[in-house]
Amino acid sequence: MSDYELVVESALDGAEHEFKGVTVSEVIGKSLVMIALPRPKFKEIESSMIKSCGLALPEMERSTQSKDSSIVLWRLQKNQVLAYFSYEGNDAEVNIANRLNSPAYYTDQSDTWAMIRVSGPRSRDVLERICPIDLSKNVFSVGNVSRTIMEHIGTIIYRDDEDSYVLLTMRSFGISMLHAIEVSAKNVL
Amino acid sequence: MIINHPLLGPRDSEEFVYLGAADLINRPNNWEQDASAEDFYQYQYIRENIAGDHRELWYHEQGDQSWLVVTRNTLSHEIINVELAQDVSRGIGRGK
Structure with missing residues (x-):
């Protein structure tokens, strides 16, 4: 120790x-995680996010919310979204990756x-x-x-x-x- | 100056960085041949000084980080056309 x-x-x-x-x-009390979307996997990522949280990929400069409104996705670039969600722990990256259960790349920026x-x-x-x-x-x-x-x-x-x-x-x-x-x-x- | 971004709509030019003439997209592909020295010299240094419509590269640094090809009138600063550099590049058979 x-x-x-x-x-x-x-x-x-x-x-x-x-x-x-x-x-x-x-x-x-909010966390922010960048989610990089590999181009060939856009559809796969979107369908798994819809399945896990009811989250569609937003259009450019728009956002979408999960079914329980706890996660918001922001689309500021074509190949990435930012997840803005209520979470205070030190492992926001793992937390969101588990909740979305999608084959993307996650980086904690909180x-x-x-x-x-x-x-x-x-x-x-x-x-x-x-x-x-x-x-x-x-x-x-x-x-x-x-x-x-x-x-x-x-x-x-x-x-x-x-x-x-x-x-x-x-x-x-x-x-x-x-x-x-x-x-x-x-x-x- | 307002640049009409193809994906995001009208945006202040303060959000952008200017690079130079759009000819920079046409990087020579013949770097292993003898003629390449001359081609790279032309590509790197020789520019036309246009008084009129000029195609140029702008980078949306404080935005979605896309590269744009902007056609701007160098006399009036009127912006005539804005395209994604990615589309321009693919249109002439470059890139993926």
């Missing part, structure tokens, strides 16, 4: 800020990302100042997901509810991203 213990810390220390009409908070939720009736007003993607209600619908750039920071944006968006940036950019969102909120609200 080693005489020290590693302590789990979230990227933004559980940050939460309230503004008038908008809440900015760190998303915790701790490399900072995840921030921007929610509330004025969330779009705050985000539209920093996001080059059209976030209009009927263009970027619930379930849409995109990879883009905000304030020079590579960001994944996912709309998980009517007025709720999850933003992912590389962990080392988390504080800068949080700052960018808060500055925008102060400017707008």
Whole structure:
């Protein structure tokens, strides 16, 4: 046994800020696993995911949910999907591989990302100042997901509810991203 | 400048990286023959300086990481056509 213990810390220390009409908070308790899809196996992978969890492969920049809504798949590139799901253990890769039971390649990315939720009736007003993607209600619908750039920071944006968006940036950019969102909120609200 | 990505729709050019003329797809295949030195010289260094419609390679780095062939007017910056480089390459019998 080693005489020290590693302590789990979230990227933004559980940050939460309230503004008038908008809440900015760190998303915790979620895991993220990249699933690489070998081209000749697209169909085999899809049919085994449907069988195990009721998950179809999403179209580009769309997401699909498992039957029990616990796993969400994001398609940001043709040959890979990201699984975003509730899990806090250290073995997210094994966990999702067992649940999906599909012949793909899995890589745990949970701790490399900072995840921030921007929610509330004025969330779009705050985000539209920093996001080059059209976030209009009927263009970027619930379930849409995109990879883009905000304030020079590579960001994944996912709309998980009517007025709720999850933003992912590389962990080392988390504080800068949080700052960018808060500055925008102060400017707008 | 907005680039109309064939898979993802209109996207800000800030998400992309520019490489250069689309001729770079046509890498010579004759590297074991004598003529290859001249062909590689042409491929590597000789470019046309077009005032008008120019086909060029853009990389969607902050997006889906695809390569695109964008036809852009170098005088007006109007973007006339956008194709997946993969399709262009296959169309001329290269790649898988």
